[in-house]
Amino acid sequence: MQPMGNDKPTNVPGRPVSPFRAAPQSSTPFISSGPVVGLEASGASRATTPFLSSGPGTILGASGTPQTTVPFLSSGPITGTQMSNYRSPPPPPVRYNGPSSPPPPTSYPAQDATTYQQTQAPRFPPPGQPVTPFRGPVGSSGPSPSGSFRPQPQIPSVPMGPPPQTATQMSSRSNMPPPLSESSFSATRPPPQPSLQGYSYGLPRGNMPPASAEPQLPAPRSVSQPPLQQAFPSSHVPPVHASYHAHQGGVVPPPPPPIGGPLGYNSREQIQYPNIGPPIGGNLQGLVEEFQSLSVGSAPGSLDHGVDVKSLPRPLSGDEEPIKILETFPLNCHPRFLRLTTYAIPSSQSLLARWHLPLGAVVHPLAEVPDGEEVPIVNFGPAGIIRCRRCRTYVNPYVTFTDAGRKWRCNICSLLNDVSGEYYCALDASGRRCDVDQRPELSKGSVEFVAPTEYMVRPPMPPLYFFLIDVSVSAVRSGFLEVVATTIKSCLDELPGFPRTQIGFLTFDSTLHFHNLKSSLTQPQMLVVADLDDIFLPLPDDLLVNLSDSRHVVDALLDSLPSMFQDNANIESALGPALKAALMVMSQLGGKLLVFQSTLPSIGVGRLRLRGDDLRIYGTDKEHTLRIPDDPFYKQMAAEFTKHQIAVDVYAFSEKYTDIASLGSLAKYTGGQVYHYPSFQAPTHQEKLRYELARDLTRETAWESVMRVRCGKGVRFTTYHGHFMLRSTDLLALPAVDCDKAFAMQLSLEDTLMTTQTVYFQVALLYTSSSGERRIRVHTAAAHVVADLGEMYRQADTGAIILLLSRLAVENTLSHKLEDARQLMQLKLVKSLKEYRNLHVVQHRLGGRLIFPESLRFLPLYVLSLCKSLALRGGYADVPLDERCAAGYNMMILPIRRMLKLLYPGLYRIDENLIKGPEEFNESSKQLALSAQSLDPRALYIYDDGFSFIVWLGRMLSPDIVNNTLGVDLSGFPDLSRLALLEHDNEYSRKLMRIIRRLREKDPSCFQLCRVVRQGEQPREGSLLLSNLFEDQAAGTSGYVDWILQIYRQLQSS
């Protein structure tokens, strides 16, 4: 997440590419699809076009074809179960160069671009090659040209997933929630894409605390605790980054932190508040379990406060998965897949109103399976999957069997369902089915169902990768074209889905270059289309090819790409027209579109202007417009892509403004990802790009997916946050999804009072595996319903809370000022701690203390870090606009563990490890407070935020270590920004590189660029490291101690 300067590459050999591997698939061939929403008995009623077109104004509604609902299918016996190897080690890579795929012809002269057949495409293709002109939304233009993949003739080609929008919605779910609430929900739902909503608008029914500074404290407490608003009307809430003093009226910016000094960053507080003493307050013995507290005052009621900096809680061991819930609910799925912000669901609206933090869930459906566990695969065979007749919940460990085993009760909607003859089993004396232990779906919280034939809506499409590559002058000069071409080539053997994988390329500058990859050719053929206004496909049949059939042509293309354009002087970029062409090529099959963009799109539809960053706009009510797409074209294209099951990943490389805000919306609404390499220079960044592109291409991907999270009576998910397209009210369309993507959602209560004691949640992800099998991954979990606010706090999960808060905050920056987004988070934190304080303070006379629940002890720090994150910190000039937007997109997909790492990065002293013997570096025992105070000038440190490493060399570090690890003598003041950290032939260097490799292996989802900085080397030390030591004050931001004092002051005020 650091700005990438012009530093040289670090060369860390042996970086393992450990993608999410394709699993050996079940032997059962793919048979079906579609169960998540309504079922399709026969495809006959469906149109061939995957989606009906809809006008630009309704794109987000994404209506589908009408669909019939299949009656509940009776179930059959399990025909076989096996363990899913979704993430287990892969079989050895399959070579494609079999007899049918001759090796790349050596006669293809890679260096001679002229031999590559370049022809101006005829405006009208030769007879026999149908051309489909692009006419508006593709969906409306009828069947597209047939691709090289031919669906089975007798099966109509219809979308697999999620069919049905409104029509099905009613028929398949009409009995689940009360119709009134369903319709009122639709009616009041804010327009289409909730992830565009700022969180002050996120909840349509007002049953969650409004995010704005309205009075929130419940009436019963009003005597001693007047509404917070009174003390802090929204316009007077102290700015998050203002110091404590600013709040008191002065506008004194906090002094810069003394760095490395003996007193360190808290010297100021110590001077200011000399009365730091031992904790005071009531007897805490009985409360140890309940909460923690910090002494912040010398005497109750005193205005002088001090904080013992050492006593501040720090998340030095990273994320703490709430696995304790498995003690209460051992049948729950592992929290890695589904985490709630609190495992105590409030029983009433009034209780919920006192919980000022988000109530919701974080879902990571394809998370890496915990060690030693597997997700079992269940195949019910042709009889069908057992689901509730009414709410379509999948059978799970929490359903109960009655009537001697002839009926089962749905745990979500309580309906009593019949047990079919095939699924029948007698009950034992305690009412358990005798076969529970043999049935994973009744004994495990996570299972994967193989979807049976009757559910078929269209044949599962083969994995498809289409590359849209900018070849304008900047792309060539920066070296990215060459890195991209060689990386793609190196991954061809490992693309998932062999032997069905499809591939295609389109390059562009001011014109579009199509590449004919027909297997009968010996070398590819380029066809240039210059008409950007009325795009047509010159060779509709041969632009997408089967990779194994055309492997030699693809290899030849990738070999020649860099040289083909090496003298290209074209500076234009027709990205918009290129996207339209890509949609035409891909619309039949769907798949993954990888866009490589090195400059601002400048020509044709979707051209963007150099709006850049504007100082004058900051602080005004227009500030947020910088961070939202400039042209609705990109969002409209994203909607079209999603309709056609296409996920878009955006790789952006420009050294200048590229409008990531606009480009990123392609990824945002298609389940994709934004990869940003500002000022890309191959020598520095190629290793990072190679790794990340390779992971993107080779990690196991779930295709044509939809996800729905069901929950029990009385609660309802109301807003969703992440990269997806929302289809209908609660169905997330994910053209592709993988283990690096997590989703967040907020929950609200349906009724004033909940009558059940337990509430259940079930995540269902329907997808096509790369091998072409339809699967449904199902995670089920339960949580207690409580009537006690204290219990909600006790069972709170800081990781889930902070992830949801961060997404709400990022979304908020799309409709509000950065400052407002930060204040809102602070306000939530204060309200929440105030409410908690009210539970205890009178009883225990804790006047001089800041108290907080044990479960939330890191929350204040994480909120502070969030305010200082790239996406939210400062204002103009604090973060380049594109980097800020890229960071925002990034935060919208991160799973909890990576988010927490980003908010509280690791800081490790390692010079001792370099000197000492062979014992292994163990980061968990070495992590330090994230403050310059931790830095000893005699030492060497590594900072690791999960996205980059900074190696910091103290001024007084032994020259022996420096010279040996860097391979240069620092006394000559070499330019460290150009230094590549390589392994040298000595023990110090080998040990250092071993530690770096170890840290990288801990997080395989991206490649951490490693940069070296020396103490006092400005401005690099400041921008790379010091500004990211979140506990310190820096440039107008609060330090941790200041922050705690601010929070405390606000809690005290009344």
Ligand SMILES: [Zn+2]
């Ligand atoms: Zn049900």
